[in-house]
Each structure stands twice: as structure tokens, then as C-alpha cells.
Amino acid sequence: MLVVDDDPFIARLLEIELAAAGYQVRVANDGEQAIQLVQQDAPDLVITDVMMPHVDGFELTRLLRQDPRTAAVSVIILTARGLSADKLEGFAIGADDYIVKPFDTPELLARVRGVLRRSKEMKDESPLTGLPGNVRIQEEIEARVSSGNEFALLYADLDQFKAFNDHYGFARGDQVIQELARTMEDVLDDLVPGDAFVGHLGGDDFVLVVPPSAAALVADTIVQRFDDRSPDYYDEADRERGWIEVLNRRGEQQRFPPLTISIGIASTQRRRFAHFAEVVAVATEMKNFTKSTPGSSWAIDRRTT
Incomplete structure (x- = not known):
């Protein structure tokens, strides 16, 4: 999976917690680097901060969803603001879930497992339309x-x-x-x-x-x-x-x-x-x-x- 955050402390913390849970983790320091890494090797999941310079988390999610090669990549939005508007915008552009900072590690891992499970189920068939996924x-x-x-x-x-x-x-x-x-x-x-x-x-x-x-x-x-x-x-x-x-x-x-x-x-x-x-x-x-x-x-x- 790929962690995207311009705060090196948060990025490192996520990397440690996810690696300890058995996941292979790469880290990008901003949205532009994330796009390059995803194009090289698409991960199963991207966990991205919202507030980043140049390409923020919302724009990164849009870019992933607009490209059929990366449209299947799951996205969890990570935000310091527990605002309904942020959550709604994230879901509207195709995010699969969100986590509010500061995050609780057991909740983080539970959401990651849930998103990955749903993603596996959706890849063969769209639950909304019943069409091939x-x-x-x-x-x-x-x-x-x-x-x-x-x-x-x-x-x-x-x-x-x-x-x-x-x-x-x-x-x-x-x-x-x-x-x-x-x-x-x-x-x-x-x-x-x-x-x-x-x-x-x-x-x-x-x-x-x-x-x-x-x-x-x-x-x-x-x-x-x-x-x-x-x-x-x-x-x-x-x-x-x-x-x-x-x-x-x-x-x-x-x-x-x-x-x-x-x-x-x-x-x-x-x-x-x-x-x-x-x-x-x-x-x-x-x-x-x-x-x-x-x-x-x-x-x-x-x-x-």
C-alpha cells in the first residue's frame, strides 16, 4: 500500500503501524510523488492526507479514479479536520473511507482491513450495477x-x-x-x-x-x-x-x-x-x-x- 503525507512524522508513524500489521508499505511525501509511484506499480490501497501542496488528497483521488489503470485502487482519506464537508467531498470523488487525525491504531487497522475486503469483493463485479468490475x-x-x-x-x-x-x-x-x-x-x-x-x-x-x-x-x-x-x-x-x-x-x-x-x-x-x-x-x-x-x-x- 502507499501512504501519502507531507508531514514526515505522520507518514513514518503510519508506515511503522502498517508494516507491523504485516502490510508492505511505500511512502510518498506529496501528491505528485504519489502519482509517479502509483503509475510505476499500482498499490491495493492509498492512504492520503487531504491538506498537501500542489496536488492535495482530493485531487489525487480524482486522478486515480479518472484513469482505468488505477480506478480500482482503494483510497482512504486522512484528514485533521473532522468536517462533514471534507468527508462528503471525499466520498463524492470516490474515496472508500476516511480517518480523522489523530488516529487510533486499532481503528486505523480495522478500516484498512474493511476497505481491502470490500475492494476484493468489488473487483469481480460492481455491487451497484452488477456489471463486471x-x-x-x-x-x-x-x-x-x-x-x-x-x-x-x-x-x-x-x-x-x-x-x-x-x-x-x-x-x-x-x-x-x-x-x-x-x-x-x-x-x-x-x-x-x-x-x-x-x-x-x-x-x-x-x-x-x-x-x-x-x-x-x-x-x-x-x-x-x-x-x-x-x-x-x-x-x-x-x-x-x-x-x-x-x-x-x-x-x-x-x-x-x-x-x-x-x-x-x-x-x-x-x-x-x-x-x-x-x-x-x-x-x-x-x-x-x-x-x-x-x-x-x-x-x-x-x-x-
Whole structure:
């Protein structure tokens, strides 16, 4: 596991306690170093302080969740502030648990064991959607890469989902995720029955694998069906107004537009991939590109090698 804290005393204390409990522990002094270490060798668990310069614990968690290669890494937020806002923000961006400093060692170890146990259970199947989880997703992509057969990888997530959760609560957010999962399954059943795969990385992140010839149609159909359904997720007043208002991290009221979906596509139709991480990186790049324009959209990588 990886401990991330800019306070060397706290970092060393955590390292000693966790090592004494039988865990292999690495230490990062800040969020930037943590990202480098995770990219080199992803741990099962990251325990990160919140208040750090440059890349804080919240941003580190976001970065881990946004990358399919690290989305399965469990995260415990370590904070000196027992504030509900910190806890809620941590959960909203994908943290698995939190610990308030100064921590009690037995509680720390109990939370670590609990998070690791839940993580193991979730990797084969998402408890929220029932779709294949992170381990099966990676196995599917690796099998496609190894086979040499053509395929397209679609990486999808929602825009403004954190604001939606903050405004309406996690229960409403979970309903959106569950409906999106069903929508994706229905689209695959309608367009490519028996020749496709969909998995749930966690949060609002999904991965689909389809024949390259069907990728554009699948992405476009998911976008259309989600946009048709999206207004129904909002209360009437918010729907008519066209935005919701929530507190941002600076404690200021900020307006957010309705939920949209972004999909990035990597395809073997014009290029070959040698590794799971390579195809994921291209799909992630395309997804991030779509987020530069407003509204739901998708983009496919058309570069050749």
C-alpha cells in the first residue's frame, strides 16, 4: 500500500503501524510523488492526507479514479479536520473511507482491513450495477489485445456528476448510474448482441468493448438515449431553470449545467496496440478531448501507426 503525507512524522508513524500489521508499505511525501509511484506499480490501497501542496488528497483521488489503470485502487482519506464537508467531498470523488487525525491504531487497522475486503469483493463485479468490475475488465481487454482480433474500446463517464451528487444526494446519483448501466446493456443488445462487453469501473466510469464497425453507432446511440433521459433526473424547478447551484470547494455557490456523457474511443481498425495500458490511454485521451466541448459527445481516435 502507499501512504501519502507531507508531514514526515505522520507518514513514518503510519508506515511503522502498517508494516507491523504485516502490510508492505511505500511512502510518498506529496501528491505528485504519489502519482509517479502509483503509475510505476499500482498499490491495493492509498492512504492520503487531504491538506498537501500542489496536488492535495482530493485531487489525487480524482486522478486515480479518472484513469482505468488505477480506478480500482482503494483510497482512504486522512484528514485533521473532522468536517462533514471534507468527508462528503471525499466520498463524492470516490474515496472508500476516511480517518480523522489523530488516529487510533486499532481503528486505523480495522478500516484498512474493511476497505481491502470490500475492494476484493468489488473487483469481480460492481455491487451497484452488477456489471463486471475492474479485474474482469482488464482481463477482457488483455484477451482482445492478445488475440490480435479487431476491437474498439469505449471509455465513458458523466460530466457534472459530482455537482449532481452534492445537490441531490448519493441515492439519486446511484439511480443515475444504475439506469446508465441498463441503457448501455440495452444498446449493446440492440446493436451488437453477443459480440460486446460492458463493465463498470466504479463511480460514473464505464468501459465497453465492441467491433470497430459498430463503435460509432454504439457511442452515438448511448449519447442520444442518455440525453433523452437526463432531464428526468432533475426536479422540475431545476429542469426549467437549466442548472443547479451547489457549493464549490472554495465555499462559494456555483451553477452547474445538466448531466451529460462523454465517450472516448480507441480502435484497432487503423492501429495496433501491444498492451492493455496503451489502448486505455488512447481511449482516455479521446474522452478528455470530448470534455473540451459542452454537451454530450463522443470522439474516436483516427490516427494510424
